[in-house]
Amino acid sequence: MPVLLHDTMTRETLPLLPRRADGTYGMYCCGPTVYGPAHIGNFRTFVLQDTLRRVLETEGLRVRHIRNITDVDDKTIRGAQAAGKTLAEFTRGWTEKFHRDCAALNLLVPHVEPGAVAHIPQQVRMIEALVARGHAYVAKDGSVYFKVCSCPDYGKLSHLDRSRLATQSTNSAGEANDADEYDRESAADFALWKARKPEDGANFWPSPWGEGRPGWHIECSAMSLEHLGATFDLHAGGVDLCFPHHENEIAQSECATGVKGFAAHWFHSAHLMVEGAKMSKSLGNLFTLDDLAAKGWSPMEVRWALLAGHYRSPLNFTFKGLEDARSALAKLERAADALLAAAGFSRAEFAPPSVNETQVTWGRFAAAWERLRDDLNVPGALGEAFKALAAPAADAAQARQDVAGLARLLHALGILPFQERPALAVPEAVAALAARRWEAKQARDFAAADRLRAEIAAAGWTMLDRKDGYDLRPS
RNA sequence: GGUGCGGUAGCCAAGUGGUAAGGCCGGGCUCUGCAAAAGCCCCAUUCGUCGGUUCGAUUCCGACCCGCACCUCCA
Numbered sequence: 001m002p003v004l005l006h007d008t009m010t011r012e013t014l015p016l017l018p019r020r021a022d023g024t025y026g027m028y029c030c031g032p033t034v035y036g037p038a039h040i041g042n043f044r045t046f047v048l049q050d051t052l053r054r055v056l057e058t059e060g061l062r063v064r065h066i067r068n069i070t071d072v073d074d075k076t077i078r079g080a081q082a083a084g085k086t087l088a089e090f091t092r093g094w095t096e097k098f099h100r101d102c103a104a105l106n107l108l109v110p111h112v113e114p115g116a117v118a119h120i121p122q123q124v125r126m127i128e129a130l131v132a133r134g135h136a137y138v139a140k141d142g143s144v145y146f147k148v149c150s151c152p153d154y155g156k157l158s159h160l161d162r163s164r165l166a167t168q169s170t171n172s173a174g175e176a177n178d179a180d181e182y183d184r185e186s187a188a189d190f191a192l193w194k195a196r197k198p199e200d201g202a203n204f205w206p207s208p209w210g211e212g213r214p215g216w217h218i219e220c221s222a223m224s225l226e227h228l229g230a231t232f233d234l235h236a237g238g239v240d241l242c243f244p245h246h247e248n249e250i251a252q253s254e255c256a257t258g259v260k261g262f263a264a265h266w267f268h269s270a271h272l273m274v275e276g277a278k279m280s281k282s283l284g285n286l287f288t289l290d291d292l293a294a295k296g297w298s299p300m301e302v303r304w305a306l307l308a309g310h311y312r313s314p315l316n317f318t319f320k321g322l323e324d325a326r327s328a329l330a331k332l333e334r335a336a337d338a339l340l341a342a343a344g345f346s347r348a349e350f351a352p353p354s355v356n357e358t359q360v361t362w363g364r365f366a367a368a369w370e371r372l373r374d375d376l377n378v379p380g381a382l383g384e385a386f387k388a389l390a391a392p393a394a395d396a397a398q399a400r401q402d403v404a405g406l407a408r409l410l411h412a413l414g415i416l417p418f419q420e421r422p423a424l425a426v427p428e429a430v431a432a433l434a435a436r437r438w439e440a441k442q443a444r445d446f447a448a449a450d451r452l453r454a455e456i457a458a459a460g461w462t463m464l465d466r467k468d469g470y471d472l473r474p475s
Numbered sequence: 476g477g478u479g480c481g482g483u484a485g486c487c488a489a490g491u492g493g494u495a496a497g498g499c500c501g502g503g504c505u506c507u508g509c510a511a512a513a514g515c516c517c518c519a520u521u522c523g524u525c526g527g528u529u530c531g532a533u534u535c536c537g538a539c540c541c542g543c544a545c546c547u548c549c550a
Contacts, residue, residue, distance in 0.1 A: 008479095045550040046550075160477080215548080240549055270544080279549095308488075310488085318486090325499090328499070387496065387497065
């Protein structure tokens with residue numbers, strides 16, 4: 001039974017099967033533009049892509065995962081100039097930050113992470129092919145545009161009517177489109193190569209059409225061709241990329257190579273809302289992982305919260321949702337501990353299964369896995385997992401099966417249990433009060449202990465007693 | 476206007492032509508100097524509205540209402 005996933009192009013839920021003879025499953029994911037820290041909206045998409053990859057690998061497929069880094073565009077150039085750095089220095093810094101965040105969220109490292117700047121020749125070659133085949137034209141200033149009307153099935157992914165694309169004037173985005181208004185033959189045509197402008201600074205490259213830089217869409221076409229070939233299994237991104245980015249990629253790639261069927265399957269994840277509102281800088285709700293860490297939320301709690309909804313529905317990210325995630329994760333960890341104890345295992349033995357393991361054991365988590373395999377239904381899978389966990393294992397043998405199944409399931413979800421939560425910085429005064437209260441409690445001076453508890457509460461902290469000590473957390 | 480997604484308990488969120496998973500919160504009990512935690516139990520006669528098909532619909536069909544997203548460079 002293969003993994004099933006909804007496909008944007010056909011609008012059907014289809015099996016995910018490798019098309020290559022060698023059995024590898026090639027997936028290309030549109031990665032970040034590295035001009036600042038990625039926010040949780042970006043990470044919802046990357047977490048979902050990572051989860052899909054994990055599910056495919058758990059199913060036994062050998063996945064080849066490509067995720068690009070966009071390291072040249074208006075935003076990166078402006079950012080580098082504002083920071084007084086070269087483009088390469090600037091984007092390297094943000095790429096490294098991105099990698100740290102990905103690691104914290106337990107995202108598997110892609111097999112290749114190609115960058116646009118490192119693939120200029122490939123992009124130029126593809127543009128040359130498009131010009132040679134009559135799918136692109138050179139404008140007066142040396143920019144090159146893709147001729148949308150030369151591609152009869154343009155619009156097949158987003159199901160947009162081509163006749164409307166060129167003529168529409170009342171759409172919401174029509175107004176703010178001056179940046180690329182050079183001298184296109186049609187409003188629907190898009191830039192493949194942008195002629196050098198003064199504001200580009202040192203960021204230009206030679207080409208047959210003069211100095212300049214590649215347009216945005218062409219990088220993914222060139223890099224997917226370079227690393228996966230003219231056709232490959234799956235292409236992923238956020239819903240916003242469906243049009244025009246992915247539509248343009250299809251047009252460029254298929255027209256340049258002459259091979260139809262650029263990507264066999266399209267995986268788009270819905271956007272994230274924050275506290276019921278669209279994320280935007282003006283609302284100040286563009287949280288980064290660091291923002292959330294500063295408020296005491298661990299990356300695993302964030303990952304859980306980001307996975308809490310089905311990928312095709314918009315997810316409303318809230319602090320209540322993070323609290324839910326924290327409680328649910330803690331509950332899962334307790335249940336896992338109980339299972340480990342029943343099986344006679346230690347936490348160290350709660351390891352993900354090896355990829356080549358032939359004996360696939362799901363124990364009582366088979367139903368959860370079925371959910372996951374059917375259109376990446378994470379909420380359904382979690383529901384089944386908790387249902388399975390509600391009753392204790394019948395005996396040690398079942399507990400051992402369950403441990404294997406749960407470990408496998410959590411590995412597929414990328415959930416790492418038993419992570420240390422980062423300790424919050426406790427103010428010295430509060431720490432001192434807590435120490436005094438602990439002493440008072442040990443001396444059974446409960447009146448003093450209660451008084452100190454109240455003082456700690458007044459300072460905004462809650463003291464939680466354990467048998468052998470205590471924890472402090474902001475109240 | 477076009478295209479798409481969705482409206483299920485206080486919140487989040489699955490799901491099915493046969494009578495509503497799960498998580499969070501809340502309530503009760505047990506345990507416990509107190510507090511918290513934990514364990515156990517309880518918590519939607521009902522699935523946006525109105526029709527239709529059906530022995531039976533939340534699930535299929537139609538209409539309507541509401542929300543959201545995209546419609547040229549935002550994951």
